[in-house]
Amino acid sequence: MTLSIAARCARTGQIGTAVTSSSIAVAARCAWLRSGVGAVMTQNITDPALGPLLLDRLAAGETPQAALDEVVRTTAAITYRQLTVIDMSGQTADYSGDMTLGVNASADGKDCVAAGNLLANDGVPAAMVATFTGSDASLPLAERLMLSLEAGMFAGGEAGPVHSAGLKVCGDPVWPIVDLRVDWAENEGVTALRSLWNAYEPQMQDYIIRAGDPASAPAYGVPGDDG
Secondary structure (H helix, E strand, O other): OEEEEEEEOOOOOOEEEEEEEOOOOHHHHHEEEEOOOEEEEEEEOOOOOHHHHHHHHHHOOOOHHHHHHHHHHHOOOHHHEEEEEEEOOOOEEEEEOOOOOOOOEEEEEOOEEEEEEOEOOOOHHHHHHHHHHHOOOOOOHHHHHHHHHHHHHHOOOEOOOOOEEEEEEEOOOOOEEEEEEEOOOOOOHHHHHHHHHHHHHHHHHHHHHHHHOHHHOOOOOOOOOOO
């Protein structure tokens, strides 16, 4: 049903997630990030409320493992959930309940954690982690996340076709500097997300400048804009 990775860029201090699923609009339910706090993926038979709940615990100073342990201990129907957590120092934690669907697995590495369910094989998350940790640290975090998601698909991905995907990165601004979603594609949701990212990346810095210093921002280059 879902495979995902959450990761931190040690160079920039950014945090981000990449996710894909056979279900519609996966990123709307599963990916939760908070600038200066961390990221949570809540998936399988998803309870979106667990995302902000875990982020609140991180914001209060708990480690990812302590936050996750308490949520697992106190949450009803937790055995249906698959969760990953990363904080701004790169510490990670993960949980897959007994009712997690199909072939499921998780893996963590330096500054990253990946997990999936209804997978083609249990090596998919490890392939994602290996790609992230082996990628060029000078690349944008969003690109490293995309490469990791593509590696997961190349390693087998979900047992069936994926139809939705999302890519999200939080950095110095309090708002996400990348928030791209393919809510439904008949085929190859990850391929569609790659096209979106390739189109957005050259424009990303322009939007950051427009938010922080509009007087010096580049012109939009569209009809009606004479700036």
